[in-house]
Amino acid sequence: MKIQELARRLNVSTRAIRFYEEKGLLSPAKHPDNGYRRFTEEDAWRLQTILALREAGIAVDDIRTVLERTDRAETDEVRRYLELQRSALYGQWLELRETLALLDGMIERTEDEPESLRDRWHALAERAKASKAIRDSWADLWNFDALSEQWALNGSAGLTPHVPAEPAYSRILAQAAERVAPQHGEWGLDIGTGTGGFASRLLTSGVRMVGIDQSAEMLRRCRMQLPALETRIGNLLSVPSFDGQFEFVVTSFAFHHLTEAQQPLALAEMARVLKAKGRIAIVDWMDAPDDLYAASGTAPGEEHYAESQRLIAWFQTHGFRAETVSLDEASVCLVLAVRAPL
Incomplete structure (x- = not known):
């Protein structure tokens, strides 16, 4: 097809098409006799992709990178870029x-x-x-992309100080999942999902789950293990979801990575994406500094363990009923909050 036909078909100007040619994003063949551009169906698909990426706010130079990786079938890298x-x-x-x-x-x-x-x-x-x-101020200080490979080979529990050792880890998550009690038709969110340890215990029949993590490599491995889990790049301070989407929001052994100043903002983000009468569950080491640091294998100052009563107070101030439940291992608590009806 000619350039005018392509422009009419995709509702774009011929000037824009020429611009993308000049930038090397389109390379239509030329007729051997008159040198006119001849656009194929593949060119039309490529232009449609370019227009969609531009609509998503992606810069021209970055579009070139995405197209090149798509051409090389590097789908993981393309997904990573789009999620970022x-x-x-x-x-x-x-x-x-x-x-x-x-x-x-x-x-x-x-x-x-x-x-x-x-x-x-x-x-x-x-x-x-x-x-x-x-x-x-959020930053990944622990290089979870690198940790993901170790976790895939050996399992996450006990490999690093970020989660307890087995069998306590499995018992803790099973107890917490039972208290969250996911129901048929509900939509849940797991923030800091890692390779999906907590999410896997919440993915019961008829429950839709989204897992969020700042590590694209963790999410890639998570999708391999849990294809039913929808994944997104994000973190506790910037949840990539609109308001009021989820019946329950959970996080396990991730909250202690936040500083004391960051923790209230994370609670506000969890509450923002929660539906009316929804529930929030935070599983982590809390409350007992001496035992806590010994259990987690970290030194004071490396992590920022929350005080359960401070979390309870925040929830109560913001319209929740909240309770603390001691779990399997010393210093590991579940803070469970339910948004009270107006």
């Missing part, structure tokens, strides 16, 4: 939400006395700035 793009867009969306909340707060206070207005605006702006700084 999705995660970044969700992060931008969360920042926009916070900016809108800041503006709403400033508008509400425009009727304040002039001498106090500036101070109130400044306080709101500082609060928004602090929240952004906390979210941006």
Whole structure:
């Protein structure tokens, strides 16, 4: 087909098609007699892919990388890139939400006395700035991409100080899954899913599960072991989901990777994506510093273990009923919170 036909078919300008040619994203064959471009069905599919990637906010140079990897059938790398793009867009969306909340707060206070207005605006702006700084401070300090290979060969439990050794690990997760009690038709979220240890115990008949982790390599191995689990790149401070999507949200042995300043923001993110009357379950070492560090194999300052009563207080302040349940191993607790009806 000619360039005009392709443009009409995909509702794009001929100028845009020429631009993608100049950038090396399209290489249509030329007629041997007159040199006119002749676009094939494969060219049309490729252009449609380019337009979709551009609509998703992906830069032209990055589109070239995605297309090259697609041509080489490097599907894992293509998926990794697209998931990173999705995660970044969700992060931008969360920042926009916070900016809108800041503006709403400033508008509400425009009727304040002039001498106090500036101070109130400044306080709101500082609060928004602090929240952004906390979210941006997230980093994988433990190189979980590398750990994923060890976990795949030997199993995660006890291999690193991030989770307890077997058989306690399996007993803990089984007890926690029983308390979460997933029901037919529910949609659950496991944050920091790793290779899917907790999610696998929640994937009962008729339950849909999403697993989130900051490690693309962990997620790749997780999909191999649990094909029924939907996976997304993300973390506790930036959950790549819209509001109110899940009946239950869980996390196991990941919360202690957050600093004390990051933990309330993580709780807010878990609550944000939870449906009305939904439930949150946090499984982790808590409360007993001396025994806790000995059990986890880490030194004070390396991890940031939560105080269960502080978590309970946060939940109660934000409209939840919450309780603490001691699990199999010393210092391992389940904090289970249920959003109370209005």
